[in-house]
Every structure is written in structure tokens, then in C-alpha cells.
Amino acid sequence: GNSVTQMEGPVTLSEEAFLTINCTYTATGYPSLFWYVQYPGEGLQLLLKATKADDKGSNKGFEATYRKETTSFHLEKGSVQVSDSAVYFCALSLGAGGTSYGKLTFGQGTILTVHP
Amino acid sequence: DSGVTQTPKHLITATGQRVTLRCSPRSGDLSVYWYQQSLDQGLQFLIQYYNGEERAKGNILERFSAQQFPDLHSELNLSSLELGDSALYFCASSVSPGPNQPQHFGDGTRLSIL
Numbered sequence: 001g002n003s004v005t006q007m008e009g010p011v012t013l014s015e016e017a018f019l020t021i022n023c024t025y026t027a028t029g030y031p032s033l034f035w036y037v038q039y040p041g042e043g044l045q046l047l048l049k050a051t052k053a054d055d056k057g058s059n060k061g062f063e064a065t066y067r068k069e070t071t072s073f074h075l076e077k078g079s080v081q082v083s084d085s086a087v088y089f090c091a092l093s094l095g096a097g098g099t100s101y102g103k104l105t106f107g108q109g110t111i112l113t114v115h116p
Numbered sequence: 117d118s119g120v121t122q123t124p125k126h127l128i129t130a131t132g133q134r135v136t137l138r139c140s141p142r143s144g145d146l147s148v149y150w151y152q153q154s155l156d157q158g159l160q161f162l163i164q165y166y167n168g169e170e171r172a173k174g175n176i177l178e179r180f181s182a183q184q185f186p187d188l189h190s191e192l193n194l195s196s197l198e199l200g201d202s203a204l205y206f207c208a209s210s211v212s213p214g215p216n217q218p219q220h221f222g223d224g225t226r227l228s229i230l
Contacts, residue, residue, distance in 0.1 A: 032215040043118060043206055043221035051216050089159065093215040102213035103149065103172050106159040 002027045004090050006107035013080055013114050021075040021110045023064075023090035031092035033057075033066055033073040034104065038087040047075075047088070080114045087111050119143060122207050122222035130230050134195040137225045141188055141209030147171070148190040149210075149219060150182055154203040165190055166213050194227070202229045 007022040025031065032051045036044040048057030053068035064075045073090060090107040119142035127135055141148050150162040161174035165184035176182075179197075184190045194201060204226050208219040 034218075036221075041223070043120070043223045044208075045118070045221070046218045049216075049218065102147070102210070102215060102217065103161040103164055103174060104151075104159075104208075104219060105161070108158045 002031070002092060002094065002105050004092055004105055004107035006088075006090050006110050009109070010111035010113060013112070015082055015114055015116050016079045017114075019075070019077040019080045019084075019112070021088055021090075021112070023073045023075065023107060025071050025073065025090075025092050027071075027092055027094060029094050030068075031094050033064070034091045034093065035062070035064055035073070035075050036089045036091060036106075038089065038109070040086075044089065080112075082114045082116055085112055085114045118220040118222060120207060120209050120220050120222035122205075122225050124225060125223065126226050126228070128228045128230060129197060131197055131199060133197050134193065135197065135227065137192040137194070137205055137207075137227075139190045139192070139207030139209075139222060141190070141207075142220050145209035145211055145220070146188065147210045147213045147217070148184055148188070149208040150176075150190070150192050151206045151208065152203050153206060153224070157203075159206075162192070164213065171213055197229050199229050202227055 034049045035047040037047045048059040050057040050066035056065045087109045091104040121140040147166045162176040164172040182192045204224045206224045208221045210217040
């Protein structure tokens with residue numbers, strides 16, 4: 001079946017540190033890949049997406065590149081801020097056919113805490 | 117603000133009871149998704165509707181049902197509630213179904229079963 005695996009958390013960093021959150025996937029077919037962020041008490045917000053191999057999604061200083069050869073979509077940010085503290089979810093979505101169309105399959109989430 | 121409205125925000129009830137969770141999608145969105153978030157299962161897809169019709173089903177229990185109405189709002193009905201149904205239930209909407217359409221999430225309904 002389809003699945004997403006994220007690096008174990010929680011991740012604790014100092015402000016201005018470099019962030020990497022690893023994400024790998026297993027899918028039948030060619031999925032679209034997403035990173036969502038969840039701030040305390042809120043719903044998920046789309047952070048970035050990539051729809052085909054070698055695409056790079058970017059938003060608010062975060063980047064992730066769709067690597068088909070390694071089935072990965074790692075999230076990176078060069079300099080994190082305290083306001084980036086949240087839970088980050090990697091997710092995939094597949095195309096037409098079967099019962100998978102459009103639904104998101106999520107990883108387990110990674111808690112990020114950034115200290116001043 | 118995602119534009120997706122979920123009510124109520126919190127719901128506390130007892131085992132064996134039935135509850136209804138409501139979702140109003142973002143203006144212009146025709147597709148609605150329901151997800152369950154729990155500590156042990158993470159975020160799980162339950163069911164999807166598009167313009168009033170069921171489009172996809174995930175790991176949704178038989179005790180759970182949903183529908184999307186002509187005005188496009190959706191309701192998730194949970195019956196014969198068990199302790200394990202305690203979770204955060206999210207609704208999301210998108211313009212249309214499809215892997216490239218971003219889904220916009222509401223703030224969720226927190227269901228607590230006592």
C-alpha cells in the first residue's frame with residue numbers, strides 16, 4: 001500500500017539553525033507530494049507541494065525537492081525562527097483510479113521546537 | 117483563516133451516544149474530505165465527497181457515516197461511540213478532487229468520549 005515515513009521527533013533547535021526533516025514514501029504510481037504544518041490549536045496549513053520528479057516546492061524559506069530515485073521529499077530551511085515551532089506533516093496524494101484519488105496519506109508528523 | 121468552518125469545536129459525550137460534526141467548505145470548493153487525528157493512529161483519511169457524491173472511502177468504521185448536502189456543507193455522523201473514537205476530526209476542502217489540488221483544512225472538532 002501507500003505510505004509516508006517521517007524522521008522521528010521531536011526536533012529541538014536554536015534560532016537560526018539549519019533544519020532538515022526527512023520524509024520518504026512508498027506509492028503505487030506517481031504521487032504528488034506535500035508538506036503541511038500544524039500550529040497549536042489549529043488545522044493543517046499547506047506549506048509547499050511538488051507534483052513531479054525533480055520539482056522543488058518552496059514557501060516561507062522552506063524547500064523540498066521531489067526525488068523519485070530515492071522516493072524522498074525532505075524538508076529544509078536555512079535559518080529557523082521561534083515562530084516555526086509546530087508539527088510538520090509530509091503527505092502524498094495519488095491520481096485517478098481505485099479508491100485513492102485525491103486523498104492525502106500522511107506521515108506521523110514531526111514536532112519542531114525552536115528556542116531563542 | 118482557511119475559509120473552512122467546522123462546528124462544534126469541542127464535543128464531550130458518553131459511550132454509546134451519537135454525534136454529528138458539521139463542515140462548511142471554503143467558498144467555491146466542491147470537494148470535502150474528512151480525516152481523523154489520534155495519538156495512536158495519526159492522521160487517517162475517512163471519506164471524500166465531491167459535489168454531493170461519495171468519491172473515496174478510507175478506513176471509516178461502519179458506525180460512521182457522512183453526507184454532503186446540496187449547499188455543499190458536509191456532516192459526519194458517529195454512532196455507538198466508543199472510548200477509542202476520542203480524536204480530533206478534521207474537514208478539508210478543495211476546488212475539485214485530484215492529486216494536485218491543495219486541500220484547505222478547518223480547525224477541527226475535538227471529540228472526547230467519557
